[in-house]
Amino acid sequence: MKSNKTAFTALLSLSLLAAGCGEYSKSPEGDMNELRQWQQEQNGKNNGPVIKYVDKPVEQPPQIVYREQAKVGRDAIIISTGTLMTFSEGVKTSYPIRTAITVPGVKIRLKAANFPKDIPLEESKTEPGVFVLTWTPDFYTIPSGETHKTFIAKVIPEIIAGDAKVVEALRGLDLSQDFTVQVLPTQELPSALTVSGLEAEVMEGTVVPFSVTVKVPGVDDKSAEKPTLEVSYDKISVTEGNSFLEMDGTRHVTPDATKKSAEYLGNYQWKFSLLFDTQKMSRQTQLAKDGSEMANADGTRVRFSLKAKGGRDLSTPVKLVQVKIKALPKVEAEPTPTTETTVTPAETKKEETKAETTPAKKEEVTTRSAKVDTAKAAEAAKKVADAKKAADAKKAADAKKAADAKKAADAKKAADAKKAADAKKAADAKKDTKTTTTTKKKTTTTAKKETK
Known part of the structure; x- marks a missing residue:
């Protein structure tokens, strides 16, 4: 056991001496491992205690290494x-x-x-x-x-x-x-589709201007691709709770040729100008659910759908528009005065001949009657339109008259106020003049007394 210790000491001294010399290039860490292994082997041979060496790392916090x-x-x-x-x-x-x-x-x-x-x-x-x-x-x-x-x-x-x-x-x-x-790409859909100017009921024989506004994100007046508006009929003519069919309303919707098809309002807002025309395109006869004509109906119910599309085929939800076209009041023909006349046999025979009219002639008479009715309806529609135009003109004239009257009253009030102000100014000036004269007289009198 003593010889082992002596040999270990000698080997350790030689290792340390070699580590101190510049010519020895072997890692000292490797020598220490060899020494430990050799010592363990020697201890094993002599059945002595086994010595275990454990390298425990030292934990240090991470830090920034500053460079030179x-x-x-x-x-x-x-x-x-x-x-x-x-x-x-x-x-x-x-x-x-x-x-x-x-x-x-x-x-x-x-x-x-x-x-x-x-x-x-x-x-x-x-x-x-x-x-x-x-x-x-x-x-x-x-x-x-x-x-x-x-x-x-x-x-x-x-x-x-x-x-x-x-x-x-x-x-x-x-x-x-x-x-x-x-x-x-954006997935924000066009939105806020709004219809303005088209009421729930319109009169037959009129042309109603209306507009549709919509927001189309990312599309402005400088964009190459402009938004479009689609008008369609969904063919859902039967609706719950109604005894009538809702007819196709797209036949009455046309672009307003006097305005731009799509007008940019700013902030990605667009406006479409349209017409709801029941003048050039007459209303259809109202039908019942079973498809039969409703002779006593006071108008025709129609429907149409609107959808605005932006870029990349993004579009608004479909908006349904329902309108009732009110029928013009029926114009009753004035009764024709009758006079008693004596009918000769020859005339009686002539009338009988007229009564024997062929089916073709009957159809011709019916067509002619329908044309007359259409003309009368158009004339009645024109009368309604003229009456409305006259009412609007009178309303505008009354408004102008009221504005002129107010303007005249304001002018008179201003003139009266100026006149009153001028009168007060003149009175004040006269009063000041009188006071000055009195003061001068008093001064002169005082001066005379002092002279005496």
């Missing part, structure tokens, strides 16, 4: 952007960008490059070293016909403070960080 000026490189400023940033058209989205600086005293700010327009990067007020990239892609950033857009952007650090030599060294390096940007 001579060794400043690209790793002096570390930027973490992630590999992919995804945005959607018209949606504001933010991503954090984390930075770490290994050179003491250096301060930076970040800017983004390769975006369609300047993108602000704001420094976080709560997290040190964190910058926030915020972007709202414009509508239709993605070209027509494409499903998405991808491009490579980069973040570039700008040195704003630090040692002059360090700053100079850093500015000579490419410290930018690349990342991928993906833009997805």
